[in-house]
Amino acid sequence: MAIITKQARKKIWAFLALGMFSGLLLLPLFLSLPTGASGADPVPAASAKAADAKSVEKSRDVWYKTEGPVVGAPAxxxxxxxxxxxxxxxESRVLLWVGLQQHLYYGSFVLAVPIFCMVVEYLGIISKDKALSRKYDQLAYDFVKISLTAYSLTALLGGIVIFTFLTLYPTFFTYLSGIFRPVMATYALLFIAESGTLYIYYYGWDKMREGFLKWVHVSMSVMLNVIGTVLMMLANSWIAFMQSPAGVDADGRYLGNIWHVIHTTLWNPINVHRLLGNMAFGGGVVAAYAAYRFLTSKTDEERAHYDWMGYVAMFIGVCFLIPLPFAGYWLMREVYAYRQQMGITLMGGLLAWLFIIQAVMIGALFLTTNYYLWQGMERMRGAERYQKYIKYMVFVLIACFIVWLTPHTIVMTPAELKAMGGQQHPVLGNYGVMSAKNGAINTIITTTVLSFIMYQRGNKIPTVKWAPLGNSFLFGFFTMAYINIIWLAIYGYYIPANVRVGLSVPQVASTLSCLFIGVTLNALMLKGAKDTGPIAWGQISVRSQYALIMLATSFTWMMGLMGYIRSSVRLFWHVNEIMRDNSPWAFTHTIGFGANMISFNVLFFWMTILFVFWLGSLGAKKAPVTAPSGQKVPIPASSH
Amino acid sequence: MTGLKLVEGYMPIQMLGEMGLQALLFIFIFYLLDKKMGIKVNKLLQATLLFVYSILYFRYRIYPPIPFSVRAIYATMTLIGIFMWVSSTEEAWQDFRRPIIAVADATTGAAKMIRTVVIILLPFLVGFMGYNSMKPNVDEPIELRTVHPAPPASTKVHGKTFVLQTAQSPFRVDNDGKYSDKVQNTYIDGNPWDEKAPPYLQYVREGGQIFFQNCHWCHGDNLNGRGMFAFAFNPIPANFTDPGTIAQLQETFVFWRVAKGGLNLPREGFPWASVMPPWEQHLTTDEIWKVILFEYWHTGYYPRTWD
Known part of the structure; x- marks a missing residue:
């Protein structure tokens, strides 16, 4: 009989553990398969046929237009x-608002941070430099440690939200849970799976530090993230149903097809948008944490460490920020396609001013990112050669921002209105519509990519033979992208709206091509490049750290704002056109009140998350942090 | 500045182009002063000059005048841009800060004098701002007018219910009489007065007749909102040639607005600043659809569609 080595035994256990996790992950799905949400007792087959003919009433799905048996009560x-x-x-609505927003903030954070951990831990594994590898590993561990406390808070807030909902809106909650019963059960089971995986992932860190077990460990983080994402998608199905219901008839009666109820027209756009948003938000929060620690650091070593940590977090966050506007655009397009009046209420009507505020925040995010990268170039010897271009880039960004911010409906006094000779300004009116906005935001993002490429090569000089050709190609590629984006923005005024909407595709393609091809090509050119000096981590201006804090605050504020907008657009409906909100609070708050509430939520979140960070630091060992030195600068593999 | 004309149709691009050229000129001038003439202008002075210049540009160059709220946005953006520029490198930032620090430290006699003046003037400035914000204002208040209030899901005109999401113009049809969103594009340069004109163009002609009998008094011969009665109203009637009006809307939205007029604007349409009559009281349903058909054909814009 062959002797099973200790190593092999470990492998077997690891496979078993993975298998169990997979089973746990799939279990809720199996559980939800046999029945729909009928809740009806099983009917014997023989009598069922007879009963079918007599008593099973059929009705039409409000969205899918399919026929189905009525199995639920009307709204x-x-x-x-x-x-x-x-x-x-x-005001009950305000109570629920605060609870939900806090739950969402923490939920986003604990969904995003494990994705970070996964990426950073993976970077640690593949890194050939031992010191750097350990550093990445420690960073991932620090991340998950923070998220553990936040995880408990998320669950706690979830409980508070449920109780608030149950006690203040019992009828509505009963209706919603009646339809989503299997989804809610699955959600609860997945939550248990998520908790179990997270705890084993965290507490098993040291046990699974080396060799094959490390791969098992990082696989667990993949599983953790899969469960987390499914959890988020299930929760999204509730809000998507409230906004664009499907799977029920016009009276709100459930028609037995749970997939229709989940898969409403806005579900997937919301899923994509939230996933990207969570990641960008998570990056922002961790970057702000690092910035705070940088600013309060007493030694150069600490400053170097937190400078690096802030950079890594910002980098990951921005990677997800870049596609976010496109996901948002898709969501809005689907909203318009679903209900014209909903789209107009959002972007041209009642809530349009909130969209202007949103535009300010988006612009601020990109400006801040560029600013941070430019500041980062200060700590690289050799990057001076790119600094002369900054002023031109500032101009492009600000000019685009001006277009991006020009409102369609201008605030003006009646005297100004008269002087202008009408509601539309002949010059600025053109900036107020989508064609111009698309051009502006794509140009802003492309310029941000350009800033990043400059940052990438700050302290490096390409030495590959084809460098001149590569540089010419990059120059030509970006020039063509700018021309394409701007030309299509102008052309958009001369074609039908449905074609114009389609123009965003080549515009976005230009931007994303610059991102992927430009950054990849640049990275290839920098292989074996001549170093003009190491990155002097920690020697970055304090302004850059304030920029990181601003980035995080903007994310938080924007999340609050967009959630409020998305929820408000239902106006006086609990479930759009199905169940009316007859509470005294079925009105839309004033912009000022909404903004104050969002600010309160943001402030509250930051106060509590500081508490979470403090808790995290209580358990921290006073491990010496070594400054990165020499050529081996600890930065993401993809960036240098 | 009046010597240079804003060319109609190109004004938005022209404005951006002018901004770009001015920025380049600005950079060039200070480059010349620094590198060729040896005069190094401090960054604080450069920033101040640029900011003041941008304020003047947006205030006096663009016509019709830009409302204050938008100029405030532009000025803020310019200020942010200037800050990003002067603080983008440590060297520039130190240069920018130097005069400010010098005044604060007051190491020289001149700096001391400036600091004294600033310390004396600052409370007055704050007081003046406080006075300005507190003093009673006799201007008409600002109204956040919703130009395109959200329409209802359906509307009833002459006893028939139209679902705005799905209704279609019965006259936007191809030669076989089938609804077509391509037909306008096909006949955009067609002649509606041609006796052999296809049905679509004939409907456009009929719509035009209705327009010139009923609508052009306010909306103007060129559909630009400058009809002979237009300036009796505040705001003046909608300008259909602007890309922000009918070009942004589904045909059914326009149908609802024309049929119900200003009197029946929803609550969201506060302050209901529209005197357009509810045209359902004067025109038939078909006439309303035809006049809308004409408006789109004449302006060259297409109604918004989603597929």
Missing amino acids: PKTTDGPKDYPRYNF
């Missing part, structure tokens, strides 16, 4: 009173 018609809307002496 309740609520009345303003203690039965449907029990309340404290306070």
Whole structure:
């Protein structure tokens, strides 16, 4: 009999553990398969046929237009009173708003951070430099340690939200949970799977530090993220249903097809948008944490470490920020396609001013990112040669930002209106529409990519033979991209709206090509490049760290804002066109009130997350942090 | 600045082009002063000059005048851009800070004098701003007018219900009488007065007749919102040639607005600053569809569609 070595035993256990996790992951899906959400008792086959003919009423799906058996009760018609809307002496909606927003902030954070951990841990594994590898590993461990406390808070806030919902909106909650019963059960089971995986992932870190077990460990992070993403998608199905219901008839009666209820028209756009948003947000929060630690650092070593950490977090966050506007564009396009009035309420009507604020925030994010990269070039010897281009890039960014921010509906006094001779300004009116905005944002993003490429090669001089050719290609490629983006923005005024919407595809393609081809080509050119000096980590201006904090605050504020907009657009509906909101709060708040609420939520989140960080630092060992030295600068593999 | 004309149709690009040229000129001048003439102008002075110049440009160059709210946005953006530029490198940032620090430290007699003046003037400035914001204002208040209020899901005109998401113009049809969103493009240069004109162009002609009998008084011969009665109203009627009006809307939205007029704007349309009559009281349903058909054909814009 062959002797099983200790190593092999470990492998077997590892496979078993992985198999169990996979099973755990799939279990809820199996559980939800046999029945729909009917809740009806099983009917014997013989009598079922007879009953079918007599009693099974069929109805039409409001979205899919398919016929289905009515298996749910109609949406309740609520009345303003203690039965449907029990309340404290306070606006119930605002209470729920705060609870949900905090839950979302933490939920996003704990979904994003494991993705970071996964990436950073993987970078550590593949890194050939031992010291750098350990550094990455420690960083990933620090991340997950922070997220562990945040995870408990997320669950706690989730409980608070459920109780608030149950006690303040019982009728609505009963209706919603009646339809989503299997989804909610799956959600709860997945939550258990997520918790188990997370705890083993965290507490097993030291045990699975070396060799094959390390790969098992990083595979667990993949599984953790798969579960997390499915959890998020399930939760998204509830809000997507409220906004664009499907799987029910016009009276709100469930028609037995749970997939229709989940897979509403806005579900996938929301999924994509939220996933990217979470990542960008998570990056922002970690970067802000690093910036805070940088600013309070007492030694050069600490400054170097937190400078590096801030950079890595910012880098990952921005990678997801870049495709975010495109995902947002897709979501809005689907909203318009679903209901014209919803689209107009959002972007041209009642909520249009909030979109202007959103535009400000998006612009601020990209400006801040560029600014941070330019500041980062200060700590590289040799990057001076690119600094002379900054002023031109500032101009391009600001000119685009001006176009991006020009409102379609201008605020003006009646006297100004008269002087202007009409509601539309003949010059600025053209900046107020989508064609111009698309051109502007794509140019801003392409310029951000250009800044990054400059940063990439800050302290390097390409030595590959084809460098001149590569440089010419990059120059030509970016020039063509700018021309394409701007030309299509102008051309968009001369064609039908549906074709114009399609123009965004080549524009986005130009931007993304610059991102992927430009960055990849640049990285290839920098292989074996001549170093003009190491990156002097820690020797970055304090302004850059304030920029990181601003980046994070902008993310948080924008998340609050966009969530509010998305939710408000239902106006006086709990479930759009299905279940009416008859509480006294079925009105849209003023812009000022909304903005104050968002600010309150942002402030509250940052206060509590600081507490979480503090908790995390309590358990931290006073491990000496070594400054990165020499040529081996600890930066993501993809960036240098 | 009045010597240079803004060319109609190219104004938005012209404005951006002018901004770019001015920025280049600005860079060039200070490059010449520094490198060729040896006069190094401090970054704070450069920044101040650039900011003041941009304020003047947006205030006086663009006509019609830009409302203050937009100029405030532009000025803020310019200021942010200037800050990014002067603080992009440590050297530039130190150069920018130097005069400010010098005044704050007051190491020289002149600096001391400036600091004294600033310290004396600052409270007055704050006081003046406080006075300005507190003093009673007799101007009409700013109204956040919603130009395109969200339409209802459906509207009833002459007893028939139209679902705005799905309804189609019965006259936007090809030669076989089938609805076509391509037909306008096909006949965009066609002649509606041609006796052999296809049905679509004939409907356009009929729509034009209705327009010139009923609408052009306010919306103007060129559909640009400058009809003979236009300036009796504030705001003046909608300018269909602007890319922000009918070009942004589904045909059914326009149908709803024309049929119901200003009187029946929804609550969201506050302050209901529209005196357009509810045209359903004067025109038939077909006439309303035809006049809309004409408006799109004449301006060359296409109604918004989603597939």
